[in-house]
């Protein structure tokens with residue numbers, strides 16, 4: 001780029017020098033022709049009747065004029081004498097200066113002389129005696145003047161080229177440096193600024209590009225982070241599932257081995273069979289829960305209007321025996337005709353999980369209040385409550401506060417995780433407030 005700028009400035013300078021020289025030559029040429037005209041007029045004033053109109057007279061007058069060519073002609077342009085030619089020059093009435101002199105008294109012309117073979121300025125004047133006197137001076141043609149100036153031109157060109165090289169080098173430095181700085185700043189991803197207004201649009205484009213790249217990088221990083229989180233969550237899920245399956249499997253395997261070995265009393269055998277049945281049932285439940293939890297994501301089923309009021313009442317009826325077993329009373333504050341855009345199975349899943357937990361984690365003889373209106377649905381109990389440090393965790397997969405309790409009640413810590421997953425999918429908000437030892441209140445905001 002530097003070289004291009006340098007060559008371009010050099011080329012422009014040379015063309016300018018040539019044009020200028022040519023124009024100056026023309027001006028100089030015209031001025032010298034004008035001067036010749038004035039000199040020739042002054043010379044002509046020196047002509048008087050003392051010169052005879054013959055070759056001697058012409059030579060004498062020419063000598064007086066420092067060798068200027070003198071031609072005498074009669075009134076019709078027939079040459080009588082010429083200081084540079086010895087007769088035989090014929091008639092000059094076709095020469096423009098002679099024609100002008102015959103018609104208007106004087107004439108001036110510049111051209112190459114056929115007699116002497118050089119460029120000459122002619123001035124011709126008509127005198128009262130009916131004759132014409134013409135004086136001519138050698139003059140340079142414009143091309144000759146141009147050619148004469150060429151050596152000087154070349155000298156100047158050499159100086160100009162040197163100057164041009166220095167100026168081009170300096171200007172290139174001033175042009176290239178800010179552009180280079182822009183490129184360096186852009187490459188370093190820092191904000192590109194320029195004090196030159198011409199470079200500001202470029203700086204703006206570079207900044208925009210940098211912002212785009214940063215945005216894309218952020219998106220890629222975010223996606224990477226999400227993928228990483230998804231992978232970790234999948235690993236954790238698999239490890240939890242394995243752990244949950246391990247307990248019943250070990251128990252089934254152990255009792256099966258004991259039965260196989262024989263020697264057990266019939267009472268012991270009954271316990272073994274019962275345990276194997278219970279544990280295999282638990283295993284089946286676990287698998288069903290896991291399948292249910294996983295299917296929520298892929299379930300692309302359409303929502304429809306569900307009469308949640310009717311569904312809630314129906315479910316409370318079904319759960320009442322379970323509550324009665326522990327002497328737990330249920331207060332219903334269910335508005336009539338609450339219609340929710342969802343699916344029957346999704347709403348019964350959330351409702352069932354929350355109410356079953358309220359029964360499961362309640363105190364004997366406690367009470368439950370179920371509230372439902374078009375804005376929200378709450379299940380409040382007077383049970384064991386949740387410690388503040390566990391409030392955030394209860395919605396996580398496989399989280400159970402009391403690990404020992406886990407086995408007894410068949411809870412895998414998936415109920416609230418399922419409820420949360422359905423809520424997120426439906427755009428609802430699920431939350432919990434609780435005081436340890438006093439009770440909990442689960443709320444779903446539609």
Ligand code: ADP
Pocket residue numbers: 353357358361362381383384385386394399400401402410411412413414415416417440
């Ligand atoms: P689980 O099958 O163990 O009940 P959940 O996901 O339904 O699984 O609940 C997770 C944990 O949250 C439970 O193990 C329990 O410790 C706690 N929990 C849920 N509901 C209540 C409640 N109403 N009162 C007190 N603790 C609760």
